[in-house]
Amino acid sequence: MAIRPAEQLIHKAAWLYYAHGLRQDQVASQLNISRASVAMYLRKARETGIVNISTSTQLFTDDVMARRLEDALKLDAVWIAPENGYNPDQSTDIAVLAASVFLELVKKGDRIGVAWGRTVYTIADIMSYADLQDVTVVQLCGNLGAPYSYRPDQCTMEIARRLNAKGLNFYAPLVLSTEELARALRAEPVIREQLAGISDCNLALFSVGTVDADSHVVKCGALNPDEMAALRGIGAAGVIAGQIIDARGEALDCSYNRRVISAELGSLRAIEKRLMVVQEDSKFEPLLAALAGGLCTHLVVGAHMAQRLLDHAGATPHKAS
Amino acid sequence: MAIRPAEQLIHKAAWLYYAHGLRQDQVASQLNISRASVAMYLRKARETGIVNISTSTQLFTDDVMARRLEDALKLDAVWIAPENGYNPDQSTDIAVLAASVFLELVKKGDRIGVAWGRTVYTIADIMSYADLQDVTVVQLCGNLGAPYSYRPDQCTMEIARRLNAKGLNFYAPLVLSTEELARALRAEPVIREQLAGISDCNLALFSVGTVDADSHVVKCGALNPDEMAALRGIGAAGVIAGQIIDARGEALDCSYNRRVISAELGSLRAIEKRLMVVQEDSKFEPLLAALAGGLCTHLVVGAHMAQRLLDHAGATPHKAS
DNA sequence: CATGGCTCTCGACAAAAGTCAAATTGGCAT
DNA sequence: ATGCCAATTTGACTTTTGTCGAGAGCCATG
Numbered sequence: 001m002a003i004r005p006a007e008q009l010i011h012k013a014a015w016l017y018y019a020h021g022l023r024q025d026q027v028a029s030q031l032n033i034s035r036a037s038v039a040m041y042l043r044k045a046r047e048t049g050i051v052n053i054s055t056s057t058q059l060f061t062d063d064v065m066a067r068r069l070e071d072a073l074k075l076d077a078v079w080i081a082p083e084n085g086y087n088p089d090q091s092t093d094i095a096v097l098a099a100s101v102f103l104e105l106v107k108k109g110d111r112i113g114v115a116w117g118r119t120v121y122t123i124a125d126i127m128s129y130a131d132l133q134d135v136t137v138v139q140l141c142g143n144l145g146a147p148y149s150y151r152p153d154q155c156t157m158e159i160a161r162r163l164n165a166k167g168l169n170f171y172a173p174l175v176l177s178t179e180e181l182a183r184a185l186r187a188e189p190v191i192r193e194q195l196a197g198i199s200d201c202n203l204a205l206f207s208v209g210t211v212d213a214d215s216h217v218v219k220c221g222a223l224n225p226d227e228m229a230a231l232r233g234i235g236a237a238g239v240i241a242g243q244i245i246d247a248r249g250e251a252l253d254c255s256y257n258r259r260v261i262s263a264e265l266g267s268l269r270a271i272e273k274r275l276m277v278v279q280e281d282s283k284f285e286p287l288l289a290a291l292a293g294g295l296c297t298h299l300v301v302g303a304h305m306a307q308r309l310l311d312h313a314g315a316t317p318h319k320a321s
Numbered sequence: 322m323a324i325r326p327a328e329q330l331i332h333k334a335a336w337l338y339y340a341h342g343l344r345q346d347q348v349a350s351q352l353n354i355s356r357a358s359v360a361m362y363l364r365k366a367r368e369t370g371i372v373n374i375s376t377s378t379q380l381f382t383d384d385v386m387a388r389r390l391e392d393a394l395k396l397d398a399v400w401i402a403p404e405n406g407y408n409p410d411q412s413t414d415i416a417v418l419a420a421s422v423f424l425e426l427v428k429k430g431d432r433i434g435v436a437w438g439r440t441v442y443t444i445a446d447i448m449s450y451a452d453l454q455d456v457t458v459v460q461l462c463g464n465l466g467a468p469y470s471y472r473p474d475q476c477t478m479e480i481a482r483r484l485n486a487k488g489l490n491f492y493a494p495l496v497l498s499t500e501e502l503a504r505a506l507r508a509e510p511v512i513r514e515q516l517a518g519i520s521d522c523n524l525a526l527f528s529v530g531t532v533d534a535d536s537h538v539v540k541c542g543a544l545n546p547d548e549m550a551a552l553r554g555i556g557a558a559g560v561i562a563g564q565i566i567d568a569r570g571e572a573l574d575c576s577y578n579r580r581v582i583s584a585e586l587g588s589l590r591a592i593e594k595r596l597m598v599v600q601e602d603s604k605f606e607p608l609l610a611a612l613a614g615g616l617c618t619h620l621v622v623g624a625h626m627a628q629r630l631l632d633h634a635g636a637t638p639h640k641a642s
Numbered sequence: 643c644a645t646g647g648c649t650c651t652c653g654a655c656a657a658a659a660g661t662c663a664a665a666t667t668g669g670c671a672t
Numbered sequence: 673a674t675g676c677c678a679a680t681t682t683g684a685c686t687t688t689t690g691t692c693g694a695g696a697g698c699c700a701t702g
Contacts, residue, residue: 018376019417034682039660051376055339055366056452059332096340131377144350241649345689355652360690644702651696658689666681671673 007048013038014045049131049164053211058098062078065306067297072313076273076297083303090127090302093280094321098300099127100275105203106163107300109134110213113198113263113271114159115141115206115241116152117216119241119279122203124158135165140198140206141242141262142174148220152242159205170194175222178259186261198263199270206296207277208286209239217242223256231256240265240295247285249293265293273297284308334359334368346409370485371454379420386627390620393634397594397618404624411623413447414599416440419598420448421620426524426619427484430455432456434482434519434560434584434592436462437473438529438537440600444526445479456486461519461527462563463495463584468540476622480526493582495563496543502581507582519584520591527617528598529607530560535548538563544577552577559607561616568606570614586616594618605629 009031017038025040028035045051050201060066060079069078079101081093102123106112114120114137126281136189136244143292144151172191176182176223185191209215211232213225217239231254242262244252249264251257268274276296281304286314288309290296301309324421330352337348338359356373366372379388381400391398404500423444427433435441454540458466458481465472474484474490481488493512495504506512530536532553534546536559551577558568563583565573572578572586589595597617599608602625609630611617622630 008380011377013374018374019421020413023657035659036661036683037681040681045376045658047379050379051374053339053372054372055335055372056370058452058454059329060372092341100340121484129381133379342686356689357652357654358650361651389692515675646699646701648698648700649696650698652694654692656689658687658693660687661677661685663684664682668677669679670675670677672676 002210006091007050010041010045010048011050014051017042018045018051019270027282034163043150044072044126047129049162051129054103055100057104060097060101063311065144066304069306069310069313071138073299074253075279075299078298078306079298079300080306090304091122094277094279094302095126098123098275100301101298102205102275103127103130105275106130106132106135110133110203110219111138111197111201112159112163112165113140113201113204113206113268114152115204116155117207117209119277120155120205120206121158122152122279124155124162127159127162127215129162130164132163132165135163137163137165138194138197138201139170140204140268142170142172142260142305144220144222148216150216160278166199168194170261172176174260174262175256176259176261179255181279182185182261185195191261195261195263195267199267202272204239204243204268204271204274205277207279207281208290208295210280210283210286211236211238211244217238221320227256237289238283240290241268243291245286245289245295247289247292249289249291268295276301277301278305281305281308288312299310324537331362331366331369332371332503333403334362334404338363338397339366339372343578365397366477367379368450370450370483373451374449375421375424378418381418386631388546390627390634391629392571393631394590394612394620396620399619401625402623411625412443412491415598415623416447416591419444420597422619422621423596424448424451426596427451427453427456427613429453431524432457432459432482432518432522433484433486433527434459434461434522435473435477435528436469436531436588437476438528438579439471440528440598441476441526442471443600444598445476445483448480448483450483451485453486456484456485457489458486459489459515460491461494461525461589465490465495465541465543469537471537489515491516491582492582492589496577497561497582498579500576502611503580504581512582516582516584516588520588523593524596525589525592525595528585528593528600529604529611529616531601531607532557532559532565534568536560536633548577558610559602562610566610566614566616568610568613569611570616583596586614589616598622599626602626602629609633 013027016022024038027037028038057079061077062081066078066080079097081097094163119271125243137156139152139156141152143153157167172185203266217223218228235246236244236252238245243260246252276298276299331375331453334348346356347361355511375556378400382398384401387399400418403416431498458477462473462475478488489592491559521628537546539549552565557565557573559566562580564581567573595617596619599620
């Protein structure tokens with residue numbers, strides 16, 4: 001029989017191997033197939049999320065620094081990826097940690113909002129598979145027409161795929177050419193509904209963007225470097241889900257923001273668990289802005305960034321910048 | 322240096338291996354230790370629950386029969402361990418499944434009530450380790466003085482150990498010689514408190530016992546065969562946490578029950594998730610009684626028992642026996 | 643200060659798991 | 673019916689992992 005090896009068979013193999021602790025050859029003989037097939041089924045089982053291998057992220061929160069940051073920033077939980085030696089690629093470390101933390105936060109029946117950017121996409125890319133039920137992943141902001149590598153819909157769909165969840169894409173451009181058009185589009189039932197549904201999420205995953213010429217909103221063509229410089233002139237401090245925020249973490253009053261189709265910051269704040277992940281040290285200022293605006297409740301950063309945040313919080317307690 | 326390999330080091334090894342997907346020799350060189358040590362650390366990490374390998378129990382609920390049982394018995398969830406061929410030891414199958422289901426039901430911060438008996442102990446014994454936080458495991462009934470193999474306190478402590486949780490034992494005998502003494506003991510603050518705390522649990526794990534000479538309450542010496550026969554004569558149908566229940570699933574009105582120190586059935590019913598596991602086919606009648614009394618919300622049984630339950634439910638819909 | 647018990651560590655071997663190309667199978671269109 | 677295609681299975685090979693006994697460092701004790 002060369003039919004598709006039923007999910008059933010994969011499951012049985014995984015069950016005997018992982019739950020009963022049999023060896024592959026024992027599983028093979030019980031199932032009357034070759035050991036090589038068993039090995040293949042087991043790989044599939046891991047890739048499908050039928051088996052879940054997760055490592056506790058406990059130690060990263062147990063860190064004294066993490067605790068102090070939680071207090072200083074009034075966050076629900078902070079995870080700090082250690083800098084120490086052995087992996088030169090700090091940002092991968094952070095992403096791996098973030099993926100684990102994310103999976104630990106997700107529960108059955110959740111509705112998850114996902115923003116976009118390199119960080120989010122990296123996380124999606126290394127996240128292990130899981131077999132959650134009744135999970136919906138929704139896109140937090142409009143799409144890019146341009147062929148950019150870390151498109152919002154890609155981030156959403158990839159995460160949905162990994163979780164075995166339903167992905168809900170946003171069928172609207174991220175930024176429009178006129179405010180009128182943006183307003184009109186937001187009033188469209190389909191779009192309005194989707195925007196309204198964002199506050200029903202109970203978990204959000206996002207990063208924060210810089211407001212310089214390297215910013216992903218510039219790279220993807222939503223803004224050109226000059227426009228960005230101008231925005232910086234009037235107080236732009238960071239980018240959240242495609243929107244420009246000021247140092248207080250509020251949406252900047254500017255034409256660009258009015259032309260963007262994205263989750264309102266208020267809707268974001270309505271989400272119970274908001275996991276922010278910051279990989280680059282250069283995102284210090286934007287992160288401060290996001291924190292000031294209470295845009296996240298859970299934070300994953302590297303040790304260096306954590307130290308800077310602590311120093312800053314210590315220097316200016318209870319006050320932004 | 323031959324100091325105790327810090328939890329830290331085990332965690333790092335586990336992290337690099339499982340989360341980053343490095344090979345053992347790569348982990349070894351990053352950590353500057355031998356590969357053999359890495360292998361050892363990883364085993365410890367698995368045994369400690371720092372890493373969690375779990376297989377989805379999805380398929381066992383997806384079963385059509387499981388669904389029909391859920392409907393017929395009005396249970397929240399039913400898992401059915403397949404009989405089919407390859408493992409002659411059906412009851413081990415059921416216990417392994419039950420352990421997985423149990424671990425899937427436990428959440429951080431839970432308070433778990435645990436009964437006793439061979440089934441519960443078997444589950445505890447094969448359950449994999451986990452690193453839950455703020456979990457408390459409480460004993461649902463009094464203890465046995467006699468050296469019986471599956472003592473209530475053993476069940477409780479073993480499960481607590483596996484979950485890395487706090488175990489709360491019951492420092493009272495299961496059964497006393499006079500009703501007066503039992504009443505007095507129940508009135509003792511320590512005991513009363515513990516009994517009262519049972520309804521605060523949000524998860525319970527128990528099985529049901531038979532009321533014949535093989536019953537564990539007989540084997541452990543709480544009752545002798547003759548007494549048991551007498552109880553059967555006046556309507557005893559099963560044993561729950563050391564108490565005798567009748568066919569309706571209510572506590573039997575008898576001296577024995579009045580001499581027992583155990584969770585009141587009302588307290589049990591107040592627990593949100595009550596996982597009942599039945600291994601032996603001979604426990605059909607006791608199980609019916611427990612079901613009739615609404616004593617469980619989640620059920621793990623073997624395929625044969627499931628079929629009997631379905632037949633029974635089909636034959637006498639909406640009515641007990 | 644030497645001794646003994648203890649645990650941790652390492653190297654080498656044995657066992658198990660992963661991988662690949664070739665062979666087989668069933669489905670499907672011709 | 674026949675031959676092709678895609679998917680699956682397998683056996684043989686390589687790589688990776690588990691395990692064991694020997695050795696080394698630490699601590700407490702005489």
